[in-house]
Amino acid sequence: SNEISAFNYEAMKLGARGVTIVVASGDDGIAGFLFRDGTISTSKCGYYATWPASSPYVTSIGGTMGGMETIGTRSQEIVCSVSSGSGITSGGGFSNSISAPDFQKTAINNYINQYKPKQSNYQRYNTNNRGFPDLSMPANLYIVSIGQKFYGIDGTSASAPVFAGLVSLVNGIKLKQGQSPLGWLNPTIYKNNGEFTNDITSGNNDCTASSQHCCSFGFQATSGWDPITGFGSVNYNRFLN
Numbered sequence: 001s002n003e004i005s006a007f008n009y010e011a012m013k014l015g016a017r018g019v020t021i022v023v024a025s026g027d028d029g030i031a032g033f034l035f036r037d038g039t040i041s042t043s044k045c046g047y048y049a050t051w052p053a054s055s056p057y058v059t060s061i062g063g064t065m066g067g068m069e070t071i072g073t074r075s076q077e078i079v080c081s082v083s084s085g086s087g088i089t090s091g092g093g094f095s096n097s098i099s100a101p102d103f104q105k106t107a108i109n110n111y112i113n114q115y116k117p118k119q120s121n122y123q124r125y126n127t128n129n130r131g132f133p134d135l136s137m138p139a140n141l142y143i144v145s146i147g148q149k150f151y152g153i154d155g156t157s158a159s160a161p162v163f164a165g166l167v168s169l170v171n172g173i174k175l176k177q178g179q180s181p182l183g184w185l186n187p188t189i190y191k192n193n194g195e196f197t198n199d200i201t202s203g204n205n206d207c208t209a210s211s212q213h214c215c216s217f218g219f220q221a222t223s224g225w226d227p228i229t230g231f232g233s234v235n236y237n238r239f240l241n
Contacts, residue, residue, distance in 0.1 A: 004051070004097065011057035015184025020171075021058040022164040024156035025133040026050035026091025029081070029205035030125075030218045036208040045215035046123025047093045053132050054095040056104075059185045060132040061160040062229045063090040063139025064200055079203025079221050079228050080139040080154065082211040087154035088139065089207045092219060092227040095130040096123065103190045104131060107225035115226075118217035134189050135197060136229040137162045166236050173240070194231035196238035199223055 011021055026032065032048040034040045053060040065086050067077030081089040094100075100108055108131050117125065137159035141152045171181040182188075205228045206218035219227045 001097075004055075007052060008055055008057050008098075011052075011055060012184075015057055018181035018183040020164075020167050020182050020185055022160050022167065023053045023055075023058040023060050024091075024160040025053045025060045025062040027063075027088035027155050027157070028091060028208040029089040029215065030091075030093050031208055031213075031215055032091075033208070035213050035215075036210050038213060042208075042213050042215055044122050045217070046120040047096075047125035048123050049093050049095045049132070050091050053091065054093075054098060054130055056098060056101045056130045056186065057184060059134050059163070059189070060230070061156060061163045062092050062133035062136040063088065063154075063156045063159045064136050064229055064233050065138065065140035067138065067198070067233070076202060077138075077198060077200060077233060079200060079205060080156075080159075081203055081205060082207045082209060083214070084203060086140045088156070088209045089205050090133075090136065090139065090156060090228050092133050092205055092229070093131070094125045094127060094227060095132070096126070098130045100128060100130050101186070103187045107131070107190055107193070107231075110224050111222060111226050114222040114224075115220045117219055120217070131225070131227045133227075133230040134186060135163060135231055136200065136233045138233065163234060166234060166239060169236070170240055189231065190225075194224060196235055196241075197230075197232035198235060199232045200226075200229040203228065
């Protein structure tokens with residue numbers, strides 16, 4: 001559409017100026033928020049890409065859970081999903097209209113060689129299109145204070161700003177050294193092929209943010225890039241280097 005083209009054009013210009021646009025991948029798995037409360041029945045599940053997370057000119061951030069150390073033991077970091085006890089399910093998939101950029105095609109081919117999800121009779125996925133997210137961060141049990149009360153919240157709208165904070169830290173160091181800020185990250189992310197991430201290989205995004213509204217199919221996490229967690233959660237020290 002004209003709106004999508006206009007957004008991508010402006011996002012491209014911002015990237016060239018050194019601005020990194022970070023976007024949450026969504027909290028409702030493959031289907032999207034209209035399936036969360038039954039507005040659309042899960043009998044009509046399909047692969048509905050979220051926007052602007054599926055723009056190639058933003059860095060899309062999914063969600064993980066686990067990976068925390070308690071009493072000397074570290075739990076496995078997996079896909080953030082309601083089927084694993086979270087309040088949301090990491091969004092991800094393939095754009096319904098935008099072709100995959102050349103730098104992403106190897107990662108997508110690696111994924112479909114490992115896992116081929118069942119297709120939908122309503123909205124099909126197309127692996128020739130832009131896949132998202134690109135990376136992930138933890139999206140489970142952030143403690144927030146609202147009205148002097150503490151709550152645990154989940155969401156890729158929490159994981160995305162955490163990654164944006166890491167980008168800001170790196171930019172601060174680069175600027176002090178007289179270097180340019182990072183800008184559009186995606187070509188570099190795929191060139192590095194997950195070298196600065198913790199690979200997530202367990203979990204799926206069949207469900208929405210409600211365990212009462214799940215699809216009978218979806219994407220599965222695999223080694224390397226996948227359309228649920230991207231290349232995985234970011235290790236800051238490796239990202240900085």
